[in-house]
Amino acid sequence: MYDFIAIDFETANNNLNSACSIGIVAVKNQEIVKTEYFLIKPPTAEFLMKNVNIHGITFEMVKTESSFFEVWEQLKEYFANTHFVIAHNAQFDMSVLKCCFDEYSIDIHNFHYIDNIHITHLCSPGNLQNNTLKTAADFYGVDIDNHHNALSDALAVANIIINILKTHRQESFISLAAHRNFTTKNFYELNCTNFFISSKNRIKYSNNTISMQELKELAEQIISDNLIEIDEIIFIKDWIQEHQSLAGNYPFDKISALCSLILEDGILTDSEADEMLCLLSQFVNPIETSCTECSIIFEEKLFVLTGDFDSGSKSDITEMIISKGGSCKDNLTKKADYLIVGGAGSDNWKYGNYGGKVAKALEMQEKGHTILILKEKDLINCFE
Secondary structure (H helix, E strand, O other): EOEEEEEEEEEOOOOOOEEEEEEEEEEEEEEEEEEEEOHHHHHHHOOOOOHHHHHHOOOHOOOOOHHHHHHHHHHHHHHHOOOOOOOHHHHHHHHHHHHHHHOOOOOOOOOOOEEEEHHHHHHOOOOOOOOOOHHHHHHHHOOOOOOOHHHHHHHHHHHHOOOOOHHHHOOOHHHHHHOOOOEEEEEHHHOOOOEEEOOOOOOOOHHHHHHHHHHHHHHHHHHHHOOHHHHHHHHHHHHOOHHHHOOOOHHHHHHHHHHHHHHHHHHOHHHHHHHHHHHHHHHOOOOOOOOOOOOOOOOEEEEEOOOOOOOOOOHHHHHHHHOOOOEEEEOOOOOOOOOEEEEEEOOOOOOOOOOOOHHHHHHHHHOOOOOOEHHHHHHHOOOO
């Protein structure tokens, strides 16, 4: 059984089933024990020039190679015999894998995977200027011989993890994952689209937004066991001190103040632990921790909608609310009674599962306003 495998895909075009190469590296006891590289013939001959310019693979190079269906017969042994699968920007590589499974009607194999971006930021908080593989490799002293060659990039990921293990004096990745409370994900639960959105069309997040995403990930780690320990408080406080540019962003200031209060005497009381657990839980998922069992009053109440909705367009939802005597506005003000969060989410949401309007609503609640944050399904239940 491998401690972990590192993988990297390259694709021919924007369709995520168009894998044209994969690199895979197996690691056990801090040693690379096996590597493999495959060129893959995608379902179509479409190779976008921008992709070719990145990885150098053309259709002529793969037209006689095996399809993913055939390559998987040689790959599946790795996935069946490892504790973890790691990739840099894992959402992309896992989505490619899932779309290839779908394309060839391959039964999905479940496994635990972790994003190398998550690992490197948790193990060196504040030290990485961005999320690129090259930045992480440079920081951990790892050479990338041929960047965007799938095997070269997978080797870089594996060597980064090995260096982290040595730096943190951990015998295996399993012990490191337990020690640092890494967020692991189940492949079965992966949500993905079939197409890759080019960087030109992607939202470019500010450094503060990226840092808030990192803080949210830290919060998820800490509350995963439903317990708060003093060493976790110390870790959060150290992270906060390195990210003072976030001052003024909810709930950064409140977390910082609570950490300082707890560390004044170095003793974490039960009430302090409960308060921190509640605060971090609300930060991670404010909708889940809001009142969802109350009866929604529509008459003369003001509703604000945020995100994309499963039940229809915002215009459709607005008409439903008006039919029961309520009204809707686009902007969140002190007059708002309800913030309804769409179940489909939004690409603009900056904390992963909620965004600016929810953050503002939380701040309003903190100041004593009675606005309620509810899920789309809570609203729709009133119409069924």
